[in-house]
Amino acid sequence: MTETAIETNGLVKVFGDNRAVDGLDLTVPAGAVFGVLGPNGAGKTTAVRMLATLLRPDGGTARVFGRDVVAEADAVRSLVGLTGQYASLDEDMTGRENLVLIGRLLGFRKPAARARADELLEAFGLTAAAERQVKNYSGGMRRRLDISATLxxxxxxxxxxxxxxxxDPRSRNQVWDIVRAVVSYGTTVLLTTQYLDEADQLASRIGVIDHGKLIAEGTPGELKSSVGAGTVHVRLRDPAQRADAEKLLSAALGATATPDPDPRRVVIRVPGHGTEHGAAEDAARALSELAVAGIVIDDFSLGQPSLDEVFLALTDHPATEKETAA
Structure with a gap:
């Protein structure tokens, strides 16, 4: 039986009139990356701060490896590490000095702190920059140093x-490699993100949060299949035929076309029959009807729904939408 790393029941946090987390029920298995996906203001950071014992819940319960985050806060702190959205480093100190200082604050003797710092600098590809001040690090280097301090x-x-x-994309890929390495050593990772490709790349399971509530949960494949077996992308030769093409495809597939800014493009989800084979058959039949109607297409493809489409289907707004909630 898989061990449970996190379990919350009805977790609530209120700031004035804003219920930032509103009855969150979440179960995170140990030993992998669990992605928490949602737009700014969905309640992701607030939930993490409660789980890390930095905020006290206003309702519900939360346990980390069986320890209550309120009643056993000290025990929980001994089990977790937290890397926030911004690097918590001393800009005027070198990379090595930052790690040694944090190690000493954690109770390491000086030789042990230095040895652990050197080990992490090597593992994170920062040995060559170890004696440089952090203010001279790139954004990706700072993030790698920040994560190494957490470890x-x-x-x-x-x-x-x-x-x-x-x-930047290169630095993001470096951080992704670090996350995979961390999990390979047995650490469970709870990753919050509003980047859908990031969740798709790293997480074995994903929880979608909106307005402080968990609205969907599953593997990336399960979430994608929940909104349809596939998506048809059609590029028309004549943009004047777009309305007719949308009408025909919608009738043939039993779905509504997704708005697209390209006047030659029609995008529509395929409900299918619960299998990719069924989706392909439906798409082929729909395309043949376009040909019969004299609508010429220059290109078409059938692909699995993206997590962007999943989020839009679940929430009626894109995952990068900015909100005012905490």
């Missing part, structure tokens, strides 16, 4: 709260 004590559970916000 000084090798936590059983690591919270990564939007760890790649503001990073």
């Amino acid at each position: 000084l004590n090798t936590p059983r559970l690591l919270f990564l709260d939007e760890p790649t916000t503001g990073l």
Whole structure:
């Protein structure tokens, strides 16, 4: 039986009139990456701060490896590490000095702190920059150093709260590699993100949060299949035929076309019959009806729904939408 890393029941946090977390029920299995997906303001960071004992819940319960986050807060803190959205480093100190200082604060003797710092600098590809001040690090280097500081004590559970916000694609990929390495050593990772490709790349299971509630949960494949067996993308030769093409495809597939800014493009989800084979058959039949109607297409494809489409279907707004909630 798989061990449970996190279990919440009816978790609530209120700020004035805003219920930032509103009855959150969440179960996270140990030993993998669990992605928490949602737009800014969905309640992701607030939930993480309660689980990490930085905020006291206003209702419900939460346990980390069986320990209550309120009644056994000290025990929970000994099990977890937290890397927030912004690096918590001393800009005027070198990378090595930052790690040694944090190690000493965690109770390491100086030789042990230095040895652990050198080990992490090597593992994270930062040895060559170890004697440089952090203010001269790139964004990706700072994030790698920040995560390495969180791992000084090798936590059983690591919270990564939007760890790649503001990073360039290369730096994001480096952080993804670090996350995979951390999990390979046995640490459970709770990853919050509003980047759907990030959740798709890293998480074995994903929880979708909106307005402080868990609205869906499953593997990436399960979530994608929940909104249809596939998506048809059609590019028309004549944009004037778009309305007719949308009408024909919608009738043939029993679904509504997704708005697209390209006047030559029609995008529509295929409900299918619960299998990819069924979706392909439905798409082929629909395309043949376009040909019969004299609508010429230059290109078409059938693909699995993306997590962007999943989120839009579940919430009626895109995952990158900005909100005002905490």
